[in-house]
Amino acid sequence: MKVERLLENPLVRRAPRVTEWLLSKLQKVPAARRRIDEAFDALLSPLRRELRPYAQVVPTYDRLPDVGRRPDEVLAHLDEMARRETERWSTGRVSGAVYHGGEAHAAFMTEVYRRFGQTNPLHPDVWPSLSKFEAEIVAMAADMLGADEARRSHGADVCGTVTSGGTESILLAMKTYRDRALAQGRRGPFDIVVPATAHAAFDKAGAYFGIRVKKIPVGPDFRADPAAMARAITPRTIAMAASAPSFPHGVIDPIETLSNLARANEIGFHTDACLGGFVLAFADAAGVTVPPFDFRLPGVTSMSVDTHKYGYAPKGTSVVLYRDRALRRHQYYVATEWPGGLYFSPTLAGSRPGAPVAQCWATMVRMGREGYRAAARSILETGRRIREGIEAIDGLSVLGDPLWVIAFGSDEVDVYRVLEAMGRRGWSLNGLHHPPCVHLAVTLRHVRPGVADAFLRDLRASVEEARRAPSGEETLAPIYGMAATVPTRGLVGEMLRRYVDLLYEP
Numbered sequence: 001m002k003v004e005r006l007l008e009n010p011l012v013r014r015a016p017r018v019t020e021w022l023l024s025k026l027q028k029v030p031a032a033r034r035r036i037d038e039a040f041d042a043l044l045s046p047l048r049r050e051l052r053p054y055a056q057v058v059p060t061y062d063r064l065p066d067v068g069r070r071p072d073e074v075l076a077h078l079d080e081m082a083r084r085e086t087e088r089w090s091t092g093r094v095s096g097a098v099y100h101g102g103e104a105h106a107a108f109m110t111e112v113y114r115r116f117g118q119t120n121p122l123h124p125d126v127w128p129s130l131s132k133f134e135a136e137i138v139a140m141a142a143d144m145l146g147a148d149e150a151r152r153s154h155g156a157d158v159c160g161t162v163t164s165g166g167t168e169s170i171l172l173a174m175k176t177y178r179d180r181a182l183a184q185g186r187r188g189p190f191d192i193v194v195p196a197t198a199h200a201a202f203d204k205a206g207a208y209f210g211i212r213v214k215k216i217p218v219g220p221d222f223r224a225d226p227a228a229m230a231r232a233i234t235p236r237t238i239a240m241a242a243s244a245p246s247f248p249h250g251v252i253d254p255i256e257t258l259s260n261l262a263r264a265n266e267i268g269f270h271t272d273a274c275l276g277g278f279v280l281a282f283a284d285a286a287g288v289t290v291p292p293f294d295f296r297l298p299g300v301t302s303m304s305v306d307t308h309k310y311g312y313a314p315k316g317t318s319v320v321l322y323r324d325r326a327l328r329r330h331q332y333y334v335a336t337e338w339p340g341g342l343y344f345s346p347t348l349a350g351s352r353p354g355a356p357v358a359q360c361w362a363t364m365v366r367m368g369r370e371g372y373r374a375a376a377r378s379i380l381e382t383g384r385r386i387r388e389g390i391e392a393i394d395g396l397s398v399l400g401d402p403l404w405v406i407a408f409g410s411d412e413v414d415v416y417r418v419l420e421a422m423g424r425r426g427w428s429l430n431g432l433h434h435p436p437c438v439h440l441a442v443t444l445r446h447v448r449p450g451v452a453d454a455f456l457r458d459l460r461a462s463v464e465e466a467r468r469a470p471s472g473e474e475t476l477a478p479i480y481g482m483a484a485t486v487p488t489r490g491l492v493g494e495m496l497r498r499y500v501d502l503l504y505e506p
């Protein structure tokens with residue numbers, strides 16, 4: 001049977017999973033596989049070139065060099081690559097990604113690394129400093145997110161652990177709810193109820209830990225819909241979650257209503273404040289009133305907040321917090337019978353780098369409340385300016401009511417072409433879908449003089465360009481276009497896997 005005819009089958013059109021299954025079967029037929037490979041190669045070849053820009057500049061090592069290269073040679077190659085890459089993010093042309101990036105802060109971080117580069121929190125006997133850092137990072141984050149008030153008003157005992165990033169914090173929180181349910185004698189399969197805009201880390205948690213993830217469509221304001229989420233709760237539901245704010249559209253879900261709902265149903269509630277916890281906690285500095293989203297709400301039983309985003313630590317740390325110690329216990333792993341000795345591990349990894357932990361502690365202590373307040377103020381003010389600037393551009397509209405992570409779409413031009421045109425002007429923004437839009441997460445890189453103006457100027461020009469002649473160097477537009485069309489959605493998962501393959505090709 002012809003590949004095209006199969007893919008046109010109404011069942012396939014409506015069911016992406018069936019399409020994926022079909023694809024896996026078709027790949028076993030050599031002629032079909034060749035055609036499928038050709039189609040994917042054509043789609044991915046521009047990305048292949050983009051991924052390996054150093055092919056002519058730095059040697060490619062697909063086997064160990066016979067004799068090790070001299071450190072100065074290695075450093076020269078690193079310098080070449082870092083020089084080219086630093087310019088783009090340091091001048092504020094990248095959405096999110098580098099949240100501080102100031103030279104003095106980077107130099108301070110290098111000093112911390114110099115002192116802690118060899119350390120590993122797996123061995124608290126060798127490095128008690130790291131255990132102190134982790135305990136204090138958790139305590140400072142908990143205090144920032146209402147632990148004190150929660151203790152006074154509701155007897156909460158907020159605690160947590162340091163993890164490697166937002167995804168790990170979310171994975172662990174969901175595993176914790178699953179293991180608590182099992183310890184309570186509840187029978188699976190379990191599910192969690194989250195808005196469709198919740199971070200993909202919740203899907204990943206579901207896939208890793210065998211939890212069904214019920215994704216509930218958001219309202220027209222792109223915020224979670226409490227009534228619809230309430231309807232999705234069943235006796236199998238172990239937790240609900242929502243974002244403050246969400247990654248795609250930067251809006252804050254109705255955490256108070258949702259956490260009350262969870263409490264009434266005696267299930268957990270996780271506030272994902274990975275992206276914005278450190279900004280929202282200090283938003284009053286910019287005169288912005290944020291609805292409650294943290295442990296001050298009695299129904300919030302866990303939270304994630306990323307120190308490696310707006311906490312301004314270098315990549316490699318986040319914090320997962322729990323309302324009480326009994327809940328945190330379900331996160332830990334202990335092995336008592338292993339011949340390698342008595343083993344315990346609070347998070348997913350075994351050995352872990354200690355340097356990011358030391359850098360995180362040093363950053364938080366150096367910033368202090370005043371530093372975070374000043375940073376939040378400048379980010380929120382720049383966010384407001386950029387949002388107003390986008391709203392003033394003919395043909396663009398801002399999605400929802402965001403503060404500093406601003407998504408925009410268009411009814412008049414293909415927004416992915418705008419994304420590409422911005423790319424040609426040196427900007428790396430995030431392309432999103434359902435609905436098609438693009439976002440900019442404002443960081444301290446964007447608050448510097450001239451950056452917001454340059455962004456808006458280039459955005460205006462890019463919209464005009466997309467309006468005039470939608471041709472030329474096409475990269476992401478066809479892929480997002482493909483992801484948006486029902487008949488081919490099942491192929492997108494396959495395409496992403498092939499893209500990951502590409503990342504690992506020398």
Ligand SMILES: Cc1ncc(COP(=O)(O)O)c(C=O)c1O
Pocket residue numbers: 165166167168170199201243245246247272273274275276306318
């Ligand atoms: C709301 C939200 N949650 C979770 C994450 C995952 O964080 P990480 O990329 O550090 O794993 C992100 C990342 O952007 C996020 O924006």
